[in-house]
Amino acid sequence: MIQNKYHANEKGYYGDFGGAYIPEMLYSNVEYLRTNYLRIIENPEFQLEFNQLLKDYVGRPSPLYFARRLSETYGASIFLKREDLNHTGAHKINNTIGQILMARQMGKTRIIAETGAGQHGVATATVAALMNLECVVYMGALDVQRQAPNVARMKMLGATVVPVHSGNKTLKDATNEAIRDWIQNPENTFYIIGSVVGPHPYPDMVSRFQSVISEEIKIQLLEKTGRENPDKIIACVGGGSNAAGAFYHFLDNENVELIAVEAEGLGINTHQTAATTAIGKTGIIHGSKTLLMQTSDGQIEEPYSISAGLDYPGIGPLHAHLFVTGRAKFYAATDHEALVAAKLLTRLEGIIPALESAHAFAVLPKVRLKQNEIVVINLSGRGDKDMETYLKSNF
Amino acid sequence: MNLLQNILQNISKPLLSVYFTAGFPELNSTSVILHALEKSGVDMVEIGLPFSDPLADGVVIQQSSQKALANGMNLQKYLQQLAEIRPLSKLPFILMGYYNPVYQFGMENLLRECSKIGIDALIIPDLPPQEYEEKYKSLFEQYNISFVFLITPQTPTERMHKIDHLSSTFIYAVSSAATTGNALEIDEKKLAYFERLKSVGLKHPIIIGFGIDGKQNFDLATKYAAGAIIGSAYIKIISQSTNIEQDTENFIRGIRN
Numbered sequence: 001m002i003q004n005k006y007h008a009n010e011k012g013y014y015g016d017f018g019g020a021y022i023p024e025m026l027y028s029n030v031e032y033l034r035t036n037y038l039r040i041i042e043n044p045e046f047q048l049e050f051n052q053l054l055k056d057y058v059g060r061p062s063p064l065y066f067a068r069r070l071s072e073t074y075g076a077s078i079f080l081k082r083e084d085l086n087h088t089g090a091h092k093i094n095n096t097i098g099q100i101l102m103a104r105q106m107g108k109t110r111i112i113a114e115t116g117a118g119q120h121g122v123a124t125a126t127v128a129a130l131m132n133l134e135c136v137v138y139m140g141a142l143d144v145q146r147q148a149p150n151v152a153r154m155k156m157l158g159a160t161v162v163p164v165h166s167g168n169k170t171l172k173d174a175t176n177e178a179i180r181d182w183i184q185n186p187e188n189t190f191y192i193i194g195s196v197v198g199p200h201p202y203p204d205m206v207s208r209f210q211s212v213i214s215e216e217i218k219i220q221l222l223e224k225t226g227r228e229n230p231d232k233i234i235a236c237v238g239g240g241s242n243a244a245g246a247f248y249h250f251l252d253n254e255n256v257e258l259i260a261v262e263a264e265g266l267g268i269n270t271h272q273t274a275a276t277t278a279i280g281k282t283g284i285i286h287g288s289k290t291l292l293m294q295t296s297d298g299q300i301e302e303p304y305s306i307s308a309g310l311d312y313p314g315i316g317p318l319h320a321h322l323f324v325t326g327r328a329k330f331y332a333a334t335d336h337e338a339l340v341a342a343k344l345l346t347r348l349e350g351i352i353p354a355l356e357s358a359h360a361f362a363v364l365p366k367v368r369l370k371q372n373e374i375v376v377i378n379l380s381g382r383g384d385k386d387m388e389t390y391l392k393s394n395f
Numbered sequence: 396m397n398l399l400q401n402i403l404q405n406i407s408k409p410l411l412s413v414y415f416t417a418g419f420p421e422l423n424s425t426s427v428i429l430h431a432l433e434k435s436g437v438d439m440v441e442i443g444l445p446f447s448d449p450l451a452d453g454v455v456i457q458q459s460s461q462k463a464l465a466n467g468m469n470l471q472k473y474l475q476q477l478a479e480i481r482p483l484s485k486l487p488f489i490l491m492g493y494y495n496p497v498y499q500f501g502m503e504n505l506l507r508e509c510s511k512i513g514i515d516a517l518i519i520p521d522l523p524p525q526e527y528e529e530k531y532k533s534l535f536e537q538y539n540i541s542f543v544f545l546i547t548p549q550t551p552t553e554r555m556h557k558i559d560h561l562s563s564t565f566i567y568a569v570s571s572a573a574t575t576g577n578a579l580e581i582d583e584k585k586l587a588y589f590e591r592l593k594s595v596g597l598k599h600p601i602i603i604g605f606g607i608d609g610k611q612n613f614d615l616a617t618k619y620a621a622g623a624i625i626g627s628a629y630i631k632i633i634s635q636s637t638n639i640e641q642d643t644e645n646f647i648r649g650i651r652n
Binding site: 021029183184185187284292296300 | 446447448450451453457461464469470471493494495496497498499500520521522523526544545546547549550551554569572573574577
């Protein structure tokens with residue numbers, strides 16, 4: 001088992017960040033998970049079923065694609081990890097497969113989830129259909145509007161989508177409501193959290209399920225280039241699950257530069273941003289101590305991003321730790337920069353990225369790239385759900 | 396001995412505790428409400444420090460918190476208001492709030508202020524017992540402020556005893572698996588839980604909260620516990636009230652009689 005400075009300790013801390021700041025109502029469920037998740041995950045039968053589903057159902061391994069024209073544009077060897085080609089269109093399903101198997105193992109009959117862009121909601125509704133379990137997805141009312149195609153998919157998959165009207169009606173508020181549901185249904189319900197956030201063991205558990213991304217990158221890069229370690233890996237961060245997966249097997253190799261990209265929204269100083277590391281301070285959100293956008297009085301600030309999946313006022317505790325230790329470099333990309341990057345990728349490579357993933361591409365002009373350097377970008381999702389936004393921005 | 400410890404050592408009738416959100420419905424309602432509650436004969440008050448994202452609360456307390464924040468309530472003003480009211484009241488004051496605003500203010504800063512003002516206890520639902528024990532227990536003892544823990548129907552008996560051991564005044568028993576403000580439905584399972592609370596043999600008195608909305612639930616809960624807490628039901632009353640003093644008196648009399 002990997003145990004070192006970039007992984008959670010037994011209490012779920014990455015350095016100063018993590019832990020389980022939960023009301024007593026959640027204690028029994030979280031404690032059961034904490035004391036059993038590793039045993040369940042490491043069980044050979046679980047591993048067999050998990051890997052088989054990832055292969056035959058999700059379509060893994062996802063390709064590692066050499067983006068020739070993008071590489072020529074930026075003067076480096078740029079590879080795209082094609083999580084957008086997974087079943088349901090994003091990396092989210094790696095995690096929901098793992099968690100639904102865990103829910104089944106624990107005898108739970110009802111599944112709840114929060115969702116921002118709807119990708120995690122769709123991935124959860126999908127595996128719930130597969131396992132024939134009841135599924136309720138909480139989604140901010142604003143996101144229900146701006147990600148309508150995903151709402152329709154969840155409904156067709158048999159999930160109940162509950163619009164949440166509190167706060168800014170986005171991902172934070174959906175998460176609050178999912179936690180309240182869990183408080184009220186402690187016996188039969190499993191909460192499938194979609195990112196590396198929440199109380200321990202969720203950040204570690206979700207990281208492990210997503211770590212298949214970097215596991216494959218190593219193998220594929222070795223085949224294609226003769227080296228298993230890239231010079232740089234770039235991923236977008238909302239809560240941070242795709243970045244956690246893309247970074248996971250490179251965390252201990254300090255020669256690999258980790259680059260995380262947050263959503264800057266309209267600009268760092270506009271109060272219309274989701275760039276947590278730029279303006280956040282240590283605090284407690286959704287059961288975890290982490291960096292958090294908040295007022296001086298400790299009220300959580302409403303975030304803003306054009307991308308519903310990055311529109312979150314915190315980041316996972318792993319990422320907070322990577323930020324303060326300097327292990328990862330954090331950048332931010334504005335709405336506009338993300339749109340420009342999405343258009344460029346579309347025209348150069350014929351790939352329409354999700355708005356979230358477009359943020360990762362948006363830092364290519366800002367990052368110093370050397371000739372012959374190998375860069376991997378995690379293309380975490382596809383852009384079908386964002387067509388309305390793209391069309392509105394005059395493509 | 397603080398006011399809360401004093402009350403708990405001389406229990407002659409079921410204790411009635413009332414929760415309300417500071418700064419709601421108006422920023423300066425706090426003193427009016429406290430005065431009305433004391434006059435109506437409640438035994439202690441839990442004064443909510445509003446938070447933007449109250450995870451354990453149902454929609455009534457969520458909305459009162461949002462309104463209070465919009466009215467300009469924050470921890471500084473909260474302490475200022477209670478400091479002004481304290482000399483006029485004999486009720487034990489309990490601060491109920493979430494961890495993040497307290498964390499930003501600094502726990503020791505807060506305890507020092509509470510001690511100075513005369514706030515007897517803190518309830519912070521998302522600060523777990525282990526964290527309390529490791530980081531803050533000695534500070535609470537130093538300032539003679541009580542930390543009140545929650546237990547729920549899912550809390551194992553062994554853990555109840557551990558929480559009892561860490562407690563210094565009373566234990567807050569959550570009536571059911573619920574957020575605040577969901578009407579308590581009495582069934583066999585719930586009665587079995589209340590029986591367990593009674594028979595488990597905790598050293599500290601138990602006060603039951605969540606879903607207690609009137610006389611019937613209050614009387615039932617206090618058959619099994621030293622007292623009960625009313626929150627959302629009271630907030631509903633004052634949110635529509637044009638005469639807080641009168642409406643409070645009527646509401647509390649309806650429970651006490």
